[in-house]
Amino acid sequence: MQIDGREVKARDDMTVLQAARTAGIHIPTLCHHEKLEPFGACRMCMVEVEARGRKNYVVSCLYPVAQDLVVRTRSERVDKIRRVILEELLAHAPNSPELVALAREYRADRDRFEKDASFCILCGLCVRYCAEVKQKNAVDFIERGARREISFIPEIAAKECWDCQECFALCPTSYAQAAYFLTEALAFPGRRKAGVANA
Amino acid sequence: MTRLESAAELEHFRAGIVAARDPAKPCIAVCAGAACHGLDSARVAQAFRTEVGKLGRDAGLEVRVTGCHGYCEKGPNVVVGPDDVCYFEVKPEDAPEIVASTLKKAVVERLVYAHPDTGERAVHMGEVPFYKHQTRLLIGDNVRIDPMRIDDYLALGGYAALAKALFQMTPDQVLDEVKKANLRGRGGGGFPAGQKWETAKNAPGKDKYVIVNAHEGEPGAFMDRALFTGNPHKVLEGLIIGAYAIGSHRGFIYTRHDSPQLIRHIEQALAQAEEYGLLGENILGSGFDFRVEVHFDVGIFVSGESSALMRSIEGLPPEPRPKYIRTSVAGIWNRPSNLNNVETWANVPQIISRGAEWYAGIGTAGSKGTKLVSLSGNVVNSGVVEVPMGTPLRKIVYDIGGGIPGGKAAKAVHFGGPMGGSIPANLIDAPLDFDELAKLGAPIGAGGLLVMDEDTDMVDVARYFLEFLTNESCGKCVPCREGMRQTLKVLTNITKGKGRDGDIARLEDLNDVTGAACLCALGRTASDPLKSMLRYFKDEYETQIARGSEGKGGKAAGSAAT
Numbered sequence: 001m002q003i004d005g006r007e008v009k010a011r012d013d014m015t016v017l018q019a020a021r022t023a024g025i026h027i028p029t030l031c032h033h034e035k036l037e038p039f040g041a042c043r044m045c046m047v048e049v050e051a052r053g054r055k056n057y058v059v060s061c062l063y064p065v066a067q068d069l070v071v072r073t074r075s076e077r078v079d080k081i082r083r084v085i086l087e088e089l090l091a092h093a094p095n096s097p098e099l100v101a102l103a104r105e106y107r108a109d110r111d112r113f114e115k116d117a118s119f120c121i122l123c124g125l126c127v128r129y130c131a132e133v134k135q136k137n138a139v140d141f142i143e144r145g146a147r148r149e150i151s152f153i154p155e156i157a158a159k160e161c162w163d164c165q166e167c168f169a170l171c172p173t174s175y176a177q178a179a180y181f182l183t184e185a186l187a188f189p190g191r192r193k194a195g196v197a198n199a
Numbered sequence: 200m201t202r203l204e205s206a207a208e209l210e211h212f213r214a215g216i217v218a219a220r221d222p223a224k225p226c227i228a229v230c231a232g233a234a235c236h237g238l239d240s241a242r243v244a245q246a247f248r249t250e251v252g253k254l255g256r257d258a259g260l261e262v263r264v265t266g267c268h269g270y271c272e273k274g275p276n277v278v279v280g281p282d283d284v285c286y287f288e289v290k291p292e293d294a295p296e297i298v299a300s301t302l303k304k305a306v307v308e309r310l311v312y313a314h315p316d317t318g319e320r321a322v323h324m325g326e327v328p329f330y331k332h333q334t335r336l337l338i339g340d341n342v343r344i345d346p347m348r349i350d351d352y353l354a355l356g357g358y359a360a361l362a363k364a365l366f367q368m369t370p371d372q373v374l375d376e377v378k379k380a381n382l383r384g385r386g387g388g389g390f391p392a393g394q395k396w397e398t399a400k401n402a403p404g405k406d407k408y409v410i411v412n413a414h415e416g417e418p419g420a421f422m423d424r425a426l427f428t429g430n431p432h433k434v435l436e437g438l439i440i441g442a443y444a445i446g447s448h449r450g451f452i453y454t455r456h457d458s459p460q461l462i463r464h465i466e467q468a469l470a471q472a473e474e475y476g477l478l479g480e481n482i483l484g485s486g487f488d489f490r491v492e493v494h495f496d497v498g499i500f501v502s503g504e505s506s507a508l509m510r511s512i513e514g515l516p517p518e519p520r521p522k523y524i525r526t527s528v529a530g531i532w533n534r535p536s537n538l539n540n541v542e543t544w545a546n547v548p549q550i551i552s553r554g555a556e557w558y559a560g561i562g563t564a565g566s567k568g569t570k571l572v573s574l575s576g577n578v579v580n581s582g583v584v585e586v587p588m589g590t591p592l593r594k595i596v597y598d599i600g601g602g603i604p605g606g607k608a609a610k611a612v613h614f615g616g617p618m619g620g621s622i623p624a625n626l627i628d629a630p631l632d633f634d635e636l637a638k639l640g641a642p643i644g645a646g647g648l649l650v651m652d653e654d655t656d657m658v659d660v661a662r663y664f665l666e667f668l669t670n671e672s673c674g675k676c677v678p679c680r681e682g683m684r685q686t687l688k689v690l691t692n693i694t695k696g697k698g699r700d701g702d703i704a705r706l707e708d709l710n711d712v713t714g715a716a717c718l719c720a721l722g723r724t725a726s727d728p729l730k731s732m733l734r735y736f737k738d739e740y741e742t743q744i745a746r747g748s749e750g751k752g753g754k755a756a757g758s759a760a761t
């Protein structure tokens with residue numbers, strides 16, 4: 001197959017994103033993580049593919065490679081999609097370093113849309129890491145549509161999170177941490193202070 | 200009742216039903232469809248039963264409670280056979296007079312249709328303007344069927360198409376017939392059914408599923424329920440024929456959890472079909488086995504989307520999956536799963552019994568057969584309409600719909616609800632055709648047609664649809680969740696007179712990216728209404744943005760749509 005004009009070889013079971021990364025071609029992602037099942041939610045990894053004369057826009061983290069596929073990781077339209085997505089997310093997390101860096105690259109204006117500083121961009125990394133790698137399901141999505149949020153489940157969090165907290169480092173905005181501490185304050189307040197005192 | 204073991208037994212049994220019925224005997228059909236039911240048609244039906252009951256055993260007249268007749272605007276509807284005298288807005292008190300007149304072969308003049316302008320009366324179904332311009336191949340039988348009685352369906356030739364398919368045709372021939380008929384999906388996309396069947400049929404794997412999509416979540420759409428509730432066997436027969444063609448032995452009906460009448464009729468239909476040997480093991484002695492299960496939706500719009508629906512049947516939350524592999528190849532439990540809409544399945548029996556050639560003779564080059572339309576909004580006659588594909592929208596809105604109430608002018612017609620589009624009234628001569636309307640930006644969708652009069656505020660119409668979808672999106676992907684959230688904010692600001700410079704560009708960018716980048720079709724098509732607005736009504740948007748904080752008077756079509 002071809003990516004950005006280069007001939008690239010890939011295994012049958014790879015996605016376009018994997019093939020590109022193997023060949024050292026960069027595609028931006030927000031919800032992707034090597035240890036997790038592809039999620040396809042942030043849509044930052046969209047690329048243009050052409051197969052049998054038809055042009056399509058697909059998410060590279062899910063799209064399977066195919067013989068003779070022609071992929072373009074940058075184009076006016078791809079860049080526009082990424083720019084608007086970034087502008088939408090910056091309304092929630094205007095200072096996330098990851099988003100700010102990408103915004104510079106794609107000329108996204110962080111003040112384009114009305115702010116709603118909820119910080120979480122719902123990439124689902126914490127939720128999926130907890131479910132797929134740790135298999136604890138201590139944090140999950142609640143509600144749907146524009147009301148969707150992540151939420152720690154106090155009963156599970158009280159048992160499992162204290163010694164783990166691995167998801168914090170995955171979060172692009174530090175919101176996972178904030179949500180966890182709120183849960184702590186609600187479900188098992190005092191433990192941190194007691195823990196410090198005992199140390 | 201014993202099981203029917205062959206096609207001959209079915210025909211023999213049918214002949215028995217028909218012989219026991221006197222075609223000249225008057226039958227009072229009382230509509231129990233959703234709209235009439237809401238108008239307390241149950242009391243009307245009870246009044247008729249009481250009245251006929253008084254006449255004793257040989258009343259010479261019977262009462263039948265049926266599904267939706269179509270003319271919802273004028274319910275409770277009563278149609279008296281055999282010549283189909285139509286009575287409208289019937290009250291329980293009217294029952295004695297109707298019964299007495301019917302016995303005398305007379306008509307109750309005050310309850311028949313009178314033209315609102317000329318006062319001219321129309322007595323029979325074939326003369327009432329609402330009905331006379333329709334071609335009611337699918338919904339027409341509703342008047343003659345008590346949906347709880349399979350015998351009524353058999354009396355009209357029901358399950359003859361199934362017998363023909365099983366005994367006179369190979370599965371390939373059935374598939375060929377549907378392909379030749381060029382039946383296209385009625386659930387939204389207009390995808391060729393035969394092609395989808397073929398994909399499922401040829402997909403590897405022994406276990407294959409066929410599914411009826413009876414979710415009908417689109418606001419303003421009520422035709423699937425009218426058809427399925429009123430004539431459940433027609434849909435079931437189509438499904439069984441499809442299963443035979445595809446090689447499936449297990450089917451699912453995915454339907455609304457909140458329509459008790461529909462559920463009752465479906466369950467009764469399945470039980471009766473099974474009892475008669477038309478469903479289950481060794482159908483009609485043909486050796487073909489097929490079972491059907493009913494599943495209920497979870498009351499959210501996106502669960503009507505094919506991949507979400509299949510996850511829901513698996514018992515998972517109805518979150519759409521990306522479809523780089525089609526569900527007809529890997530659907531429920533990753534097995535080939537062929538999903539079609541209620542109305543699509545209902546078309547199958549007539550294609551088999553009357554042939555592809557006959558079917559393809561109705562409609563346009565690319566859109567065949569008839570289409571059910573839920574007509575609502577600022578129109579005199581709302582209801583379920585069935586017309587041949589290719590019918591000009593003008594005919595639907597004016598000849599059938601009776602035009603715009605209050606002598607107002609039409610401003611736009613909107614097809615397809617929150618995932619459709621609006622076209623201005625000057626394009627009202629456009630034909631009801633999948634491709635033509637899609638080109639104009641008002642894809643037929645499932646067939647909800649909303650008429651909007653001159654007072655309609657087009658910004659508010661887009662806002663209303665987006666508000667609906669924002670609450671229905673699953674929220675997984677950014678351009679759907681965030682794109683709609685921001686679009687809704689901009690639109691709401693505009694309607695509040697707080698429009699800003701750059702709003703049009705903001706709307707265009709948001710809409711473009713939502714339409715291109717979303718994971719499932721809910722998100723991708725959520726941009727369609729606004730796209731059509733910006734195509735045809737941009738001036739109005741610009742004026743409202745410019746107008747700043749002045750108050751303004753238009754009303755939302757959403758509030759006009761019932």
Ligand SMILES: Cc1cc2nc3c(=O)[nH]c(=O)nc-3n(C[C@H](O)[C@H](O)[C@H](O)COP(=O)(O)O)c2cc1C
Nearest residue numbers: 384385386412415416503504505539540543720721
């Ligand atoms: C958000 C969403 C909701 C849908 N809801 C329905 C529905 O309620 N009923 C339906 O038949 N199709 C619905 N569809 C279309 C289905 O995904 C699918 O295309 C259709 O059921 C296939 O049947 P057909 O080919 O016979 O039209 C919906 C699609 C989307 C994206």
Ligand code: SF4
Nearest residue numbers: 673675676679719722
């Ligand atoms: S487009 Fe909307 S409804 Fe579809 S998967 Fe994405 S968020 Fe969910």
Ligand code: FES
Nearest residue numbers: 029040042043061
């Ligand atoms: S990385 Fe592909 S959608 Fe997020």
